[in-house]
Amino acid sequence: xxxxxxxxxxxxxxxxxxxxxxxxxxxxxxxxxxxxxxxxxxxxxxxxxxxxxxxxxxxxxxxxxxxxxxxxxxxxxxxxxxxxxxxxxxxxxxxxxxxxxxxxxxxxxxxxxxxxxxxxxxxxxxxxxxxxxxxxxxxxxxxxxxxxxxxxxxxxxxxxxxxxxxxxxxxxxxxxxxxxxxxxxxxxxxxxxxxxxxxxxxxxxxxxxxxxxxxxxxxxxxxxxxxxxxxxxxxxxxxxxxxxxxxxxxxxxxxxxxxxxxxxxxxxxxxxxxxxxxxxxxxxxxxxxxx
Amino acid sequence: xxxxxxxxxxxxxxxxxxxxxxxxxxxxxxxxxxxxxxxxxxxxxxxxxxxxxxxxxxxxxxxxxxxxxxxxxxxxxxxxxxxxxxxxxxxxxxxxxxxxxxxxxxxxxxxxxxxxxxxxxxxxxxxxxxxxxxxxxxxxxxxxxxxxxxxxxxxxxxxxxxxxxxxxxxxxxxxxxxxxxxxxxxxxxxxxxxxxxxxxxxxxxxxxxxxxxxxxxxxxxxxxxxxxxxxxxxxxxxxxxxxxxxxxxxxxxxxxxxxxxxxxxxxxxxxxxxxxxxxxxxxxxxxxxxxx
Numbered sequence: 001x002x003x004x005x006x007x008x009x010x011x012x013x014x015x016x017x018x019x020x021x022x023x024x025x026x027x028x029x030x031x032x033x034x035x036x037x038x039x040x041x042x043x044x045x046x047x048x049x050x051x052x053x054x055x056x057x058x059x060x061x062x063x064x065x066x067x068x069x070x071x072x073x074x075x076x077x078x079x080x081x082x083x084x085x086x087x088x089x090x091x092x093x094x095x096x097x098x099x100x101x102x103x104x105x106x107x108x109x110x111x112x113x114x115x116x117x118x119x120x121x122x123x124x125x126x127x128x129x130x131x132x133x134x135x136x137x138x139x140x141x142x143x144x145x146x147x148x149x150x151x152x153x154x155x156x157x158x159x160x161x162x163x164x165x166x167x168x169x170x171x172x173x174x175x176x177x178x179x180x181x182x183x184x185x186x187x188x189x190x191x192x193x194x195x196x197x198x199x200x201x202x203x204x205x206x207x208x209x210x211x212x213x214x215x216x217x218x219x220x221x222x223x224x225x226x227x228x229x230x231x232x233x234x235x236x237x238x239x240x241x242x243x244x245x246x247x248x249x250x251x252x253x254x255x256x257x258x259x260x261x262x263x264x265x266x267x268x269x270x271x272x273x274x275x276x277x278x279x280x281x282x283x284x285x286x287x288x289x290x291x
Numbered sequence: 292x293x294x295x296x297x298x299x300x301x302x303x304x305x306x307x308x309x310x311x312x313x314x315x316x317x318x319x320x321x322x323x324x325x326x327x328x329x330x331x332x333x334x335x336x337x338x339x340x341x342x343x344x345x346x347x348x349x350x351x352x353x354x355x356x357x358x359x360x361x362x363x364x365x366x367x368x369x370x371x372x373x374x375x376x377x378x379x380x381x382x383x384x385x386x387x388x389x390x391x392x393x394x395x396x397x398x399x400x401x402x403x404x405x406x407x408x409x410x411x412x413x414x415x416x417x418x419x420x421x422x423x424x425x426x427x428x429x430x431x432x433x434x435x436x437x438x439x440x441x442x443x444x445x446x447x448x449x450x451x452x453x454x455x456x457x458x459x460x461x462x463x464x465x466x467x468x469x470x471x472x473x474x475x476x477x478x479x480x481x482x483x484x485x486x487x488x489x490x491x492x493x494x495x496x497x498x499x500x501x502x503x504x505x506x507x508x509x510x511x512x513x514x515x516x517x518x519x520x521x522x523x524x525x526x527x528x529x530x531x532x533x534x535x536x537x538x539x540x541x542x543x544x545x546x547x548x549x550x551x552x553x554x555x556x557x558x559x560x561x562x563x564x565x566x567x568x569x570x571x572x573x574x575x576x577x578x579x580x581x582x583x
Binding site (some may be wrong): 031033078086089093101214262265279 | 323324372375376379381382383384385386387388389391392393394395396398399400402403407510514517521550552553555556559560562563566567570
């Protein structure tokens with residue numbers, strides 16, 4: 001039972017990450033492999049505040065959100081100068097720099113040893129400890145994030161993002177401030193990813209840099225691609241599929257190190273196969289196939 | 292201190308240069324970021340390990356076999372993955388995502404077959420380097436520098452002096468025009484993958500002989516190659532070499548004052564500065580920001 005709840009909690013966290021990346025990559029068409037960096041910034045800010053200053057979660061989460069939004073706006077900066085594959089490389093650079101800070105600034109982040117003993121979140125006297133409690137908490141936040149994404153996608157804001165994706169020059173010609181939209185969508189997406197990071201830190205009670213690597217970023221991108229870029233339901237579906245399917249490997253009785261590698265091979269293959277046979281994903285509307 | 296730092300920077304530059312020239316060649320003719328190039332590099336090292344340490348072949352034979360297989364791996368990427376994708380009108384971003392997937396698969400296959408621990412190609416005792424102008428340099432490090440210089444010059448000559456090179460430049464310059472001029476661009480692209488991948492495999496083997504190997508070695512090497520190509524300017528062989536030199540010197544002289552664990556961060560800060568202020572690099576063509 002605990003295992004089942006664990007999987008459901010992970011799905012909730014990945015729904016948050018996929019929905020927020022979907023806003024950036026699916027709606028605005030800005031393919032980013034820096035999402036694990038935002039996720040990590042959220043986790044580290046919440047964990048450090050909770051550990052060092054005993055800040056309650058209703059303050060750590062907003063702090064993490066603000067910090068990640070600032071980093072997100074910074075990542076959007078190169079998007080104003082370069083595009084497409086050059087931009088992907090720029091987000092990659094941010095990802096590596098953020099990882100480098102987590103791994104090397106030992107005095108602040110504990111370096112490779114990570115931050116153990118993150119306290120259970122306490123909401124005004126109500127402490128969340130059980131798997132069931134975390135499931136409720138995670139899915140509440142996931143629903144909130146999905147709702148915000150849904151509203152944004154339907155709002156004029158979302159329409160401009162799609163216009164940006166399809167034809168940036170045209171959007172600019174209509175008088176839309178392209179730069180401002182890019183910075184805002186990154187700040188919003190990063191802020192939502194930070195919520196996922198906070199939940200992860202509180203749930204696992206231990207974080208270290210290995211949870212926030214380039215590979216994690218590629219995993220989140222795979223979720224968006226498999227589910228379908230530019231579709232809110234697609235991102236949720238992708239999260240469920242890519243979290244659940246590799247779990248089957250566990251039941252075959254493989255050693256955990258082999259299972260970890262096979263899991264990555266699985267999503268690498270999914271990425272390739274979807275690009276070849278179904279670039280719009282299971283139910284997406286956009287396939288990075290402009291021009 | 293100074294001679295040693297210079298020597299270390301030159302050695303790193305040699306390794307980056309070998310990756311950058313191959314990657315840059317493929318990027319110039321196909322116009323997408325072939326991330327799986329990093330996996331070819333790592334497989335070069337591990338194939339050499341397989342032939343030399345597991346099967347007991349002599350090092351030159353094993354290394355040569357590994358380089359040939361890497362060239363084959365590059366050709367396989369092009370034939371099995373990229374060419375069908377291009378035939379379906381895939382954009383550079385689709386190709387990039389597919390190659391990211393391919394990278395992930397190949398890196399994890401290394402972990403499955405050879406384990407995550409560090410493996411070594413070296414044999415015998417570790418020798419102290421030869422003293423050269425006040426720096427200590429091992430023979431394999433000299434080979435890295437020598438190979439980088441010779442092969443970069445060879446690729447440059449190939450591009451400037453041979454029929455194949457001319458065709459490569461034609462495809463890089465304008466694929467449609469090359470095609471109507473009678474250049475079979477699919478064959479030229481295949482040749483670039485073979486050549487670039489052989490260079491990557493060789494670089495992987497040489498670096499593994501110097502500092503051993505891990506399954507994740509490819510990602511880092513690839514990113515340094517990418518940074519060198521962007522800093523130097525895409526589509527230019529001397530540019531890639533120049534970028535590799537600049538990157539290596541920035542990293543090694545940067546760590547004079549701060550700890551060497553920040554080398555990756557330095558490389559990517561250099562990259563971001565270039566992307567923000569001079570995305571075409573030193574010797575490259577203009578990058579399109581947007582197009583109608």
